Amino acid sequence: MDHVWNSLKRWEEIWEERLKEEKNEPDHEYRQHNIETLTGQLNSIRKALKEIGKWT
Numbered sequence: 001m002d003h004v005w006n007s008l009k010r011w012e013e014i015w016e017e018r019l020k021e022e023k024n025e026p027d028h029e030y031r032q033h034n035i036e037t038l039t040g041q042l043n044s045i046r047k048a049l050k051e052i053g054k055w056t
Contacts, residue, residue, distance in 0.1 A: 015041055019038040
């Protein structure tokens, strides 16, 4: 299970960085949509980490 946890933690780091970059980008047509999508995906990753954490 450690490999799943480690992979999710890495994806969490990547998504946090992508979200930070998107928020710092100049305004563009899809900026808000991208921020919402990345936020939703990051929340899903964190939810999965929380659920896995219950069993490790």
